[in-house]
Amino acid sequence: MPLPETLAQGLRSAGWLAGLPALALIWASATLYAAPRIAEGLAAEGAAIVSGTATATGEPWLRLAASGRDLVAAGEAPDVAERATILSRLAALEGPRRIVSEVGIVETATPFQWAAIRTGTNQIALEGSRPVEIGRRALEARITGAVNPGTSLDDAARAARGAPPDFASAAAFLAARLSGLAKGGRAALSDTVLSLSGEALDVPAYEALRAALSDPPEGFSIGRIEILPPKVAAYRFAVEKSARGIVLDGFAPSAADRESALRTATEAAAGGTVEDRLLAARGLDPAIEPKSLIAFAFKLAELIQSGQVAFVDGAISVTGDAIDGQALPDAEALMRDGRPAGVAAGRVALTARPLSPYRVAIRRTAESVTLTGHLPDTATRERVLAALRPRLFREPVIDRTRLADGAPADLGDALAAAAPLVTNLADGTVSVSDRALTLTGESLYREGAARTPDRLAEVLPPGWTGQASVTARDAAERRDSATCRTDFAAALAGADLHFPAGGAVLTPAFYPALDALAALAKTCPSLRIAVSGPADPTKPPATPAAGPAAGEGAPAAEPTRVADAAKPEAHAKPATPGKPAPAEKETAKGDGQDRGKAEAGKANSPKTDSPKTAPSRKDPPKKEPAAPGKAAKKPAETSDEPPPDLPRLRAQAVVEYLLQAGARPEQVSAGPDGPAGPVVFALLP
The missing domain is CATH 3.30.1340 (Histidine-containing Protein; Chain: A;)
Structure with a gap:
């Protein structure tokens, strides 16, 4: 049957193009078969x-x-x-x-570098240099055995000389670490230094990586580690507090933040246990600074005896037993005004319970005296502070106590009685728990350490129990007199031992040399030191007629006339004609038994016509107002001479300081008055 005319005409128009698909199919088949x-x-x-x-x-x-x-x-x-x-x-x-x-x-690679990169879930690419001494297939077999089964290698490493010993072990160690990293993780070797970077797959993988990196192959060290913790959907951080100690739970964004939390927990535990359950993980809101969150959590934890501070779902809350009744409003105020940026306020559910036991402590160090714990009222607090401050030379008193009910009725008596004992120590602590008081520490003197238990028993109120454990800090004795004398000269070399003009108060420049002399005296019992206090330079003559005789030196500069240059001096009234003006001496109180506090010095001031007591060093002189309508009279004459016993006062100030620092009374004494200049020390036979 003949084709329709339309179809026949279309085929004639297409011509040879109609056979192209068939030809393409034949070519493709031949290529796939023949290639x-x-x-x-x-x-x-x-x-x-x-x-x-x-x-x-x-x-x-x-x-x-x-x-x-x-x-x-x-x-x-x-x-x-x-x-x-x-x-x-x-x-x-x-x-x-x-x-x-x-x-x-094949060339020598310096440094010899090799790297393995995770390019997919089950694929690792190798690049850099591999040892020419190790065959490619042998090295690949070693690496394949260290990674997850089914992992393929894309090895583009080139053979080179200069590889470190046992390169294959280090390469396998690094490749195995890639199993815990996400795509893009990189493990590299540069000579004998290993490095690792990438993001951990999950929390267990991150912890496993940290543990493995703590034990690298022998002969190799760990270099740069940049491993990002995994990201978690529900980030949380918690501080749990109990009588046993503190438990940290939840996450920390980095190893540095985790260490910061541990340090803070150790300080807050105050000798208690710290259990670390923190895991490294990301997921904290970027608007929240991790260290600020940790610090705020521990501020809230300070207000509870037991309970939990928890940061969950962006909000922080505190629950448990408060340390005292004052802690409830403190926690509310802290939650309202002290939260870090980005942190929402959670609930405050605290219960105030009676304190049992009732605790307070006085801690004495070389730098300060610190009060911690609870006191019943402000009057007791002021009484304890008043018992401490006069017995301290230059150490500040830091009060960190809080007010709470439940204290023994005579707690103030016990603390006031124990204050002199703890301030006498070089380092020590008074701890009170209900009616039991414990004193521990170190004394500068063996005799002081030996009699402390008896003194504690004498001063405690009735019904109290006391226990003292005080040791002596005295250094081992050294009998070599020649060495002692050499060290004596070395301790004074270069020291600036000048008093301010007119003053008998030690300046900070004295302390290093005097501390060194006291330490030397404790190790050299045979050392005997005489201290000569200097006089002030003489005042230049008022008129040329009163100038120095021929051959005398030039007059010295005019000295300051006050015992303490920082204090103002009142003008003296003229003495009664024909009668000498006797001087009234101002004395500084010192506590010889309680750490042998140094005398501040004594200064003479001219006596006035009226029988008024001269002002003390602590109280500046007061000027009496002039009568109305009359101008204030200027004194007819003033005394510009320093106190006649100023050298002795200066020597005594130095002696007292050395006794404070540990020298024995028989080792230090005041010598003859010295001329103007520095303090003079002499060794006695």
């Missing part, structure tokens, strides 16, 4: 050449791969001549259309 056979043929032709490049490892350095009808040669030839020979032999083959050379030369 593998061509590649196999090319590989077979070069197999003999490849096997001829075998090295001492048993593996050939030459690798061939077919790309269509091209033959790609790769590997690292031992030298240039060997590479040229191999390429010539490949070029002589009849099958390949052309030879593509990617053959390099």
Whole structure:
């Protein structure tokens, strides 16, 4: 049957184009069938050449791969001549259309660097240099055994000399760490330094990485580690407090934040246990600063005896037993005004319970005296502070006590009685728990340490129990007198031992030298030191007629006339004509038994016509107002001379300081008055 005219006309118009799909199908089939056979043929032709490049490892350095009808040669030839020979032999083959050379030369890599990168869930790429002494397949087998089963390697590393010993162990160690990292994780080696970077897959993987990096292969060290903790959906942080100590739970964004939380918990536990359950994880709102959140949580924890401070779902809350009734409004105020930026306020559910036991402590160190715990009222607090302050030379008193009910009725009596005992110590603590008082520490003197228990028993109120455990800090005695004398000279070398003009108060410049002398006296019992206090330079003459005689030195500068240069001086009234003006001496109180506090010095001031007592060093002189309508009279004359006993006062101030610092009374004494200048020390036979 003939084709319709329309269809026949269409076929004639299409012509040869109608056969193109069939031709394409035939070409594709032939290519798919023939290409593998061509590649196999090319590989077979070069197999003999490849096997001829075998090295001492048993593996050939030459690798061939077919790309269509091209033959790609790769590997690292031992030298240039060997590479040229191999390429010539490949070029002589009849099958390949052309030879593509990617053959390099084995060189020395300095530094020797190698890296493994996780490029997929089950794929690792190798790059850099591998030891020429280790065959490629042997190294790949070592690495494959260290990673997850089914992981494939894309090895682009090139053979080189200069690898560190036991390179294969380090490479396998690094590759194994990639199992805990997400895509993009990188493990690298540079000579003997190992580094790791990337994001941990999950919390267990992060902890496993931290543990593994603490034990690198022998001969290698850990370098730069940049591992991001995993990100969690529900970030939380909690501080649990009990009588046993503190438990940290939840997450910390980094290792540094975790260490910060641990340090703060250790300080807050005050000797109690600290259990660390924190895990490293991200997920905290970027608007919240981690360290600020941790610090705020511990501020709230200070207000509870037992309970929990928890940060969950962006809000922080505190529950449990408050340390005292004052803690309830304190927690509300802190939650309202002290929260870090980005942190929401949670609930405050605290219960105030009677304190049992009732505790307070006085801690004495070389730098300060600190009160902690609870006191019943402000009157008791002021009484304790008043008992401490007069017995301290320069140490500040830091009050961290809080007010709470439940104290023993005579708590103030017990603390006031114990205050002199703890201030006498070089380092010590008075701890009170209900009606039991414990004193521990170190004394500068053996005698003081020995009599402290008896003194404590004498001063405690009835019904109290006391226990004292005080040791002596005296250094071991040294009997070598020659060494003692040499060290004596060394302790004073370069010291600035000048008093202010007119003053008998030690300046800070004295302390290093005097502390060194006291320490030396404790180790050299035979040392005997005499201290000579200096006078002030003489005042220059008022008129030329009263100038120095020929041959005398130039007059010295006019000294200040006050015992303490920081204090103002009142003008003296003229003495009664024909009668000498006797001087009234101002004395500084010191506590010889309680740490032997140094005398501040004594200064003479002219006596006035009226029988008023001269002002003390602590109270500046008061000026009496002039009578109305009359101008204030100026004194007829004033005394510009320093106190006549100023050298003795200065010597006594130095002696008292040395006794405070630990020298024995029989080792230090005041010597004859010295001339103007520095304090003079002399060794006695």
